[in-house]
Amino acid sequence: MSTLTTADRTVEAVPARAARRPLLRGERGRLASVGLHSLLAVFAFVAAFPVAWILYISLGAGKDDYLHPGRILGRVTLSNYDFVINHTGFGSWMLNSLIVGLGTMAVGVLISASAGYAVSRMRFPGHRQLMYTFLLTQMFPVAVLMVPLYKIMATLGLLDTYQGLILVYCTTAVPYSAWLLKGYFDTIPVEIDEAGRIDGLSPFGTFWRLIIPLAKPGLSVAAFYTFLTAWGEVAFASHFMLSADKYTLAVGIQTYISQYNSQWNYMAASAVLIALPAGVVFYLVQKHLVSGLTAGGTKG
Amino acid sequence: MTVAVQGRARKERRDREPRPGLIARLRRSYDQHWYAWVMCAPVVLVLAALVGYPLVQGVLLTFTNANSLNVGRTIGVNHIPDTYSWVGFKNYVDLITGPDNQLVPHFVWTIVWTAVCVVLTVGTGLGLAVLLNRRIRGRAVYRMLLVLPWAVPTFVTVFSWRLLLSDGGAVDGLLGLLHLPQPSWLSDPLAMKVAAILVNTWVGFPFMMLSFLGGLQSIPNELYEAAEMDGATPWQRFTQVTLPGLRPVSSTVMLLGIIWTFNQFNVIYLLFGSGGDDSVQILVTYAYQLFFGQMPQDYAGSAAVGVICLSILVVFTGFYRRWVARNGAAA
Known part of the structure; x- marks a missing residue:
């Protein structure tokens, strides 16, 4: 305060x-x-x-260097990065995380945009309940869903697959994105839709050809949000991805705290490498962030 | 503004709503709305299959004595069937009046945690948004730096905080320079709570800041000019123009903030792991501990804690929305 x-x-x-x-x-x-x-x-x-x-x-070689930061100054080295990239499963974890992150982004933005548009433009029975359900799903603690979800995934044969994890992340990321996008679509004048309809576009055509291009700021914020949700998630990833070659970064990193006996310097180097792609995505969308977020916020 | 346009469209459609018999109404409703339903179908399907169904299962699980020993599982080619049984409300009764009486302290701490964190993040976010909303050199740079805690994944930043807060780490070093006491942030119960709240505030304020910044930019400048003409002091302009103008943003953002903080799993789990004092665990991480932190894993107990969290939030949200609606009507 x-x-x-x-x-x-x-x-x-x-x-x-x-x-x-x-x-x-x-x-x-x-x-x-x-x-x-x-x-x-x-x-x-x-x-x-x-x-x-x-x-x-991450530039210091000793595993206790974080307690004596002065030491690093004299002997800056990239040896941690070298070790992490060349001697651990880091490459494949990164690849898995990218697949899952980008997959969640693509699927999540697509389905939340179409739902958000429908709720924003069409007064169909049930739209109010749908918005409330979106809000409700934000409240679900991991613990209630974990066991039943695990069983469903096992039944559907989705355990230990990218598709499975992508779907699970969509359940956490999509409701908020849909909310955000609905708010953004609300700020686009309805006259544009009407003009499109008069010119002979179907409702879906209006959405795809007119609204999507106009909603880029909102979409990029939703993309950023879904990507980050998938990129940083720990609890689901560590229980649904069972085999070591399917580990995402968040899981992989944890395996080597014990494996290397808490060598914080390796942790630090991989943390930096993990933050980089997220940073790149972030700066790609950052000029749209404020306008995109607000539109989502202004309409309950 | 655009909102008004939206309102007009809504009213026109409502006027057209048909009122004939049920079958005819359903058919017309289908003819009219099938596009909307098709567009919502993917979301609804995913949510129903992966949230709705597991939720029902999870709630049912809380009335059983399921744990990792009696839940059906497949090991290699052998399938072991479920062997748990119904126990009614035993899990809930145990949690509330049980021998180790865990729930109440965690519950109280969760409420304190949510309240303090939300006040701090909203306060900081609003303050910084007001500052950033002025014409100022280097605004883009400030904004870029201030958004960093949100742009970098939580498990990276929280890991950094863990190094900073560790015994003999940088924060202790700084406090030592200032001749202040250096509590052990990651093991002393009170210090852990303070550390958790501070780190969560650090993680959470950029979202609030950006939301408020957008909200501030949508307040028309004329209102400030008019207020100034009427002789309003800067403080009056803030309370009479800025705050009411932000209400649409703040009511949503605060509700989300409360829900997210209440369910904030990452910060506490990553900052302390399962080590340190148990009292710092909020309900969500406590449920997770019941789930994975012990043998046999208590599925039913953990799901029961989860259901309690969920019901608290649902009830709270109901009251909150009613309160917002009433205040909005009064204003």
């Missing part, structure tokens, strides 16, 4: 200065500017530091 009060203090600094020289609207005194910048800088530092820290630790 302290941020709130400080934020307002910087705001109040404006009229205080205004007494001396009238400031234009939206102009800021020098003091207020310094306050604003230093506040933001502190928070940005706190936000970025742990990420930078892990990057730094």
Whole structure:
């Protein structure tokens, strides 16, 4: 809460200065500017530091170097990366995670977009209940679903397969994406649909040819969200992917805490390698993030 | 705005709604809506098969004494059938009044955890969004850095925090420089709770910040100008213009924040594993511990804890939505 009060203090600094020289609207005194910048800088530092820290630790060769960060400075090395990439199953874990992540993204965005569009544009019986169900699925704890889900997957022969894991991730990622996209579709004027219909497009054609291209910001946020959900998930992955060659990164990494007797430096190096693709996806969609998220937020 | 357009379309369609007999109504409804249903079908199917059905099974499981020894499984070519039996409400009674009386302390801590975390993330997110919404040099850079905790997967960042918070780690080093006490963040019960809340706030604020930032940008500037003309102080402008303008965003985002924090599995599980003091486990991670942390794995007990979590959230959401609707109507 302290941020709130400080934020307002910087705001109040404006009229205080205004007494001396009238400031234009939206102009800021020098003091207020310094306050604003230093506040933001502190928070940005706190936000970025742990990420930078892990990057730094990953460059030290010793397994206790994280306790003596000074040591790393003198002998920066990439040996951890070399070991992780060439001497562990890292490559195949990465590949598995990519398959599952991208698969979840493709399937999840596609089905949540079509559902979101239907809810946004068509007043069909049951649309209200559907939205409420989406919200409800956000509340399911892993523990209730785990055993029954395991049994269903076993019956369907989906255990230890990419498709199975992708479907499971869709259940957690799709409801929120559909909500988000429904909100985004709401901001696209209905007149566009009507124009499309008049020109002879089917409802699905309207959706596919007109709305999807217009909704790119919203779609990219949904894509980002679904990808991250799949990329970072631990609990389901560690119980549904049984054979070592199907491990995703989140699971693979855990196997080597015990295997290598907690060699944190290897952990750090692989953590950095894991963060990279997520970072890439993130910066691809980041210019759309704000507009996409808000649209989702403004409409309950 | 666009919302108004949406409202108009909705009303027109409602006027057209047919009122003849049941069969005819169903047929017309089908003719009119089959596109919508087809478009929703994939989501509904996936959710019904992988959430609805397991949920029913899971709830049924809580009335049995299922554990890892008596649940049917396939080992190689041998199939072992289910051998668990019905026990009625025994699991729930045991949880609440049982010999180790685990549920109540975990429940209290879960409520405290959710309340504190949501207040902190929403507060920080809102504050930073207000700051970032000004015209300021380097805004893009600040935003990029501030979103990092969300952009990097949780198990990477939480791992980093684990190194930072470990005994003799960087946080202790910093506290030592300032001559402050250095609690053992990963084993002392109170320090663990503080650490968990701080790390979760760190992980959670960017989402709030971005949502509020979008909300702020949708508040028309004219409102601020009008308020200024009427002589409103900056604080009054914040409480009378900004906060009401954010209400549509904040009511949704806060509900999601509460649900997600209540069910926040990753942060606590990854930060402490199953080590450290037991009291830091919230209901969800406690259920997971019952599930995997012991032999034989107590499926029924863990599912019962899960069902309790779920019912708390469902009841809470019902009240919350009613409260939001009433406040919205009053405003």
